[in-house]
Amino acid sequence: MIAVSVQNLVKEYPRPDGTTLRAVDDISFSVEQGRIFGLLGPNGAGKSTTIKVLTTLLPPTAGTVLVNGFDAVAQPLQVRNSLCVVLQENAVEMFLTVRHNFLTFGRFHGLSSAAIERRMGRAVELFGLHEVLHQKPIDLSGGVKRRVQVAKMFLVDKPVVILDEATTGMDTFNKRATVNAIREEARSGRTIILTTHMLEEAEELCDSIAIINHGRIVAGGTMDDVKKMGLQMFYLTLKFNEIGKELQELVQKFAPVKLDIVDNEVNVTVREHHTALDILSLARSTGALKHFEITTASLEDVFVELIDRKRAAEGR
Amino acid sequence: MRNVLAVVYRDALIRLTSLTWLFFDMAVPLLYLLMFGVGFNKAVGMGVTMGGAAVSYNDFFLAGVLSMSCFGSAINQSYGFFVDRDNGIFYEFLTYPMTRGEFLLGKMLFQCIMALAQTALTLTAAVLLLDIPVNLTLLPLTVLAVMAGIAGWFFALSIVAFRVRRNDTFNTLINVAYFVLMFISSMFYPLDAVPLWLKYLSYANPLTWHTDVLRYLTVGAGSLPVIALESAGFLLFLVISFLFAQQALKKAA
CATH class of the missing domain: 3.30.70.980 (YebC, transcriptional regulation domain)
Known part of the structure; x- marks a missing residue:
């Protein structure tokens, strides 16, 4: 079953001078249920814009986006009901304790207080948050805040999880915990879409990937396919x-x-x-x-090669 | 409704962590009434004339205090969007399984709950300390009018908060608007006593409509046909603001 389908997605932003910037240029990919899909690319490639369209934060200029069978434009509420998201930006309630962060997040996703308390234990253990459970994120380091943000995803069981640079700012130990947790979630049938700059992480985690540059997919498929295709x-x-x-x-x-x-x-x-x-x-x-x-060749070799080829083809 | 209550729950937790905000919400209107109102009441001596009848300034000013507190609470609540943006949580909210309308209604409902406590405090002080003859039989309608005031101003100010990216720009705009709207209204003085141009401008101001409705409900001042028209005008202002706020929120991402 296809959990996420993106077909001919285009997203343009208006520029102050009246022209438009095409951040995403006719990309297509699909992800089967229970698989981990990686969206890779350099800064400004269009990854986060794609994620914003997937999560209904932005409407597409053209194309179709289906999440769990629901159309992101026509059925935004059903789409949001099918997913949970770790955005690239830090997103925690700075003035609420970590515990209250979990409680509010769970309520927004329709869980009762008892259910949240029950599930909180696992998330807290997974991300080593016992000691900071009653502290406020404003008093915590950037890495711990990120852990709180990511841990929230493991509180709810939405079928699609979107992680935009989720492990950024985490130390090695917590990166490892996050990677393991993502794998476990995929095994339980959740579909994971992640963007990352850490190619080793993508290589370790993803069943399939798309490498995106200047809003276009330059390579896509399983990890082996992409490696062969690229190098x-x-x-x-x-x-x-x-x-x-x-x-x-x-x-x-x-x-x-x-x-x-x-x-x-x-x-x-x-x-x-x-x-x-x-x-x-x-x-x-x-x-x-x-x-x-x-x-x-490692994924990094392929990535560099493909991006270089694209730049050479564009005469840059 | 579950989503609206989730927003209320979240805002309640946030507000409980900030005693300054809580103080503003609860005590500032009361202090305005007790300090500014009482002082001015002494200064104007015989009081003010409304519709040919002389009333004490305290009686007159009570509705102004209530409408001012609605406006102030709405400013506080809409400013919260900037705090949420700075914390990054604002955009995460927009990915939660709720409509943009539910999000706004939740924020509005929380502020209304706060306003009920605030109104109860202010009216109690008005009756017990200042001897203002508050019409208690119309109390349920007064409460509704307070809630409508919060809603109207919160939705209107949210449009500005969603469209303006910088909180200093928002602060400047709101300070100017607050100043202009308060003084071009019936909040501080009866409009019978002001120059004609100011009177006309004031009657184009939703703050005047809201204040006049509250004045009618609390101390019985004003004529019913005018109050009915002003009520309808304010409700229209509320509905239009809500629709525009939803659109602005959709574009805010």
Whole structure:
């Protein structure tokens, strides 16, 4: 079942000089129920605008957005009833205690006080908020405020959760807790849409992603699809007891994309899988090979490559 | 209704954390009546003339105090949008499963609840301390008029709060509006005694309509046909303000 469907979405903002800025330019994607979808892109790419349309904060200029089967323009209330959102901006009640933050949030989402109290325990435990439960966010650090904001999402069980840069400002421990909680929620059938700058996080979490730049999707699909689409690269790391002078010449014959030799370590980047294996055979034949490792392109490599390609295509 | 009550619950919790706001809501109108009203009552001696009859300034000013407190409470409540914006929570509210109208009605209802306590305090002081002959049989209508006043001004000022991004600009605009609307109205002086141009301007002011209705309900001053017309005018002002406030809230994101 498709939980979120975005078809040919366009969002334009009027500029003071009378022209328009097209922040989102004809993008389409869909997310199945219980899956984690990542929307990636540099600053100003159109991620947050897309999220604002999804959450009914902004009306689209054109296109269709369906959340849980409801149209974001025609049925905004039903859409809002189907989701909960962590916006990019900090959003906590500064002058209410953390406990009261949970109580008010739960009430807005239709929970009784007893139900909120029951669910609060899990959210508090998950995000380590026991010690600050009776403190006001105005007295807490930015990272803890963010934890409070994210923890609220785990108080309610709306089918779609939207997280706009949710882990920004969190320390490693809490990032880990958030990532684990997101995974658990997806396993329980909730659909997660997240935007992040942290590509490792997206790589670790997402079932599928869309890379967006200047309002357009430059790559989309499963993580493997995107990696293949963006960059077919193999990274070979070879460690030797000692390196003979002839090795560099022999490796150069394979025309690698990149070759670095530092001390007794050789790092080679090649485009073909069989080339990597051939170089590995060559390395073994020297009898001095101590350790080797072959990896494929990371999401970060793909991301940088795709954005660079787009910039080059636009002559920038 | 559940969503409206959720807004009331949230605003009640917030207000309980701010004693300054609570003090303003409860005590300022009372102090105005007791200090300004009593002082002015002494100064004008015989009182003021309304419809050919002389009444004490305290009797006359009671309705002004009530309408002023409605206006002041509405300013406070609409200023709260800037605090919510600064905290980022304003935009999160707009993603909650409630309509924009429910959000506004909840804010209005909370302020009305506060106003009931405020009105009770002010009327009690008026009767017991200043001996003002308040018409207690019309008390339910007085309460309704107070609620309508809060609603009308809150919706009207919310339009400004949603359209203006900076709180200092909002403060300046509201201060100017407060000054102009209060003095071009029947709040401080009977309109029979002012120049004709001021009288006409005052009758175009919803604050005058609201004050006159409250004056009729509390001390029986004014003629019923005029009061009926002013009531209708204020209700129209309230409904139009509500519709525009909803639109402004939709655009505020």
